Amino acid sequence: MTNYPFSHKLIHFIINGFCGWLGIFFFLLLHNAYPDISLSPSSLPPGHPPVQKEGGSPPPLDHLFRGSPDTIREEESLPSGSIVFEIKDVENKSVSQAPVMLHVLSFHNTKKEKYDSLSSQTDMHGECRFDNLRPQSKTFYQISTTKGEATFSSVPFFLKEKGLRGTLHIYPVTSEIERTLLVTQAFFSIELKEDHIEVEEVFSLYNFGRNAWLASNVLLPLPPNFQALLPEEEVEKPKASIIKGEGIRIDGTFGPGKHQIAFQWRTVYSLKEKITLRLLPHLSFLRIVVPAPYRVDFKTDELPSAEHFKDSSGKQLLIVEHQFQKDAPLSHFTFQFIPPAGENLLKLITVNASVIIVGSGFFTGIKNKRKKKKEKRELILTALQKITQDRIDGEIDQAAFKEERDLLIDALARTFHNKNQSV
Known part of the structure; x- marks a missing residue:
């Protein structure tokens, strides 16, 4: 199955709309979507008795979080081929005896060719060191650590002439998305061919809180006979998996910051057939792009009527976009193509x-x-x-x-x- 030729249209709209919408999400987050979330250090209401955080208790309701960022930089005192990473917790304190994995990925002509990994753990100062690594232009590295079932990982990086020093943070973990401050956007490109439809889905997830969401077996159902194409992923990150005959499964740890899940699929289609697509929770914004000339009917009351636009090449597009509030969530939408x-x-x-x-x-x-x-x-x-x-x-x-x-x-x-x- 080859890559779909229409994917560039969705990327074009994401780039154009991203900056403006990000500011809107902050406003939405603070004033509309989460009015009950406190910005004080304690997320418990006044007069509430203290809650014990030990012994496996779930983390408190999340609040807007401005933590220390993960870092990676060249270090003069380290020789080339050496990496030192420090693992820190949400309070920016060093974590000793934490398991650490160094992932080594080699690529050739944009395709993954070889994967290897090295394991270690942090010392009493929360640091872990790897030596005798060989810098190569087509090999990049990634550090990860685990906390229970959750995995936290650095951005992929290349070795340089000098050694590297970095920090990686771990956060409180919950499998209950309602205990996080996570907001999602969804972008769809839906194109009708002679006897099938081709769909690209891109979910952007923004975690503005201190609690990481551990997603496990989150299924996005698709038509039974679908065929999917997934992008090449880094080793340790939230990812999509194909479940044959069922849909796309989302697994992984969504810590503070931005994450993205993207995939493409196709299925046989007959005109006027209705298809329902599920969305990820905490949806704040939805955009759907449909190339003309076919009319598409969205059988979802919450969605506005499609508007006509032209892309950079002059091609006619139908676009539906909508911003949602927390008290009016949307979990799915249904559509059907109707020929003129x-x-x-x-x-x-x-x-x-x-x-x-x-x-x-x-x-x-x-x-x-x-x-x-x-x-x-x-x-x-x-x-x-x-x-x-x-x-x-x-x-x-x-x-x-x-x-x-x-x-x-x-x-x-x-x-x-x-x-x-x-x-």
Whole structure:
């Protein structure tokens, strides 16, 4: 299965909209989405008795968090090929005896070629050191540590001429997303082909709190016969997995900061078939991009009507986008493609007229042109009757009815236009 040619459209819209929406998310987060979250050091309400944090108790309700960032930099005192990482907790204190893994990934022509790993643990100062590593242009490294079932990892990095020193933080962990301050965005590109649809889904997750969300077996159901394509991932990060016949499963640790899950899939499709797609929790913004000319009907009351736009190449697009509040969440949406009735009927008319022309020409020649025009005219009148009935039955809206009716009337007028022949 090859990469889909329409994926660049979604990336184009993500880049254009990202900066503006990020500011909106902060506002949404503080003023609309989470009005009950305190910004004080304690997330418990006034007068609440203290809660013991030891013995496996869940972390308290999260609050807006500005912790120390993970770092990695060159170190003059370290020789080339040496890495020293310090593991710190949410209070920026060193963590001793923490398990540490060094992941080594080698690539060739953008494809993963070799993977290796080295294990160790931090000393009493919370540091762990790896030596005698060879800098290579197509090999990058990644540090990870675990806390229970959760995994925290550094950004991938390359070795340089000097040694490297870095810090990696671990955070309180919860499997209850409601105890986190995590906000999600969803971007969909949905394209209809001759006998199937191709869909790209991109979920951006922003964790503004101190509690990491441990996602386990979070399933996004897809049609039974789907085929999916997943991007090449780093070793230790939240990731998507294909569950054949069911959908895409999301697993991993979503600590403070930004995370992204992306995948593409396709499935056979018949016009007017309804498909329902599930969304990740805490959705604040949704954007759906559908290339024209087919109309798409979203069977979800919370979504606004699609608007028409043009991309950089001038191609027509239908775009639906909406911002959600916490008290009006959206867990899924349903859509179906509806072809323009006039367009399909005109295709039918063209095919039938061609058959008539060929057949008539073969048997009776040019003398039967009047009969052919009359038959074509009857087909167009039948099509006009059909779209009128569809409008009465509510199958198409007024705008689509007007557009299709005008196309058919123009086609009807052309059947009367002949300077050399009266019909």
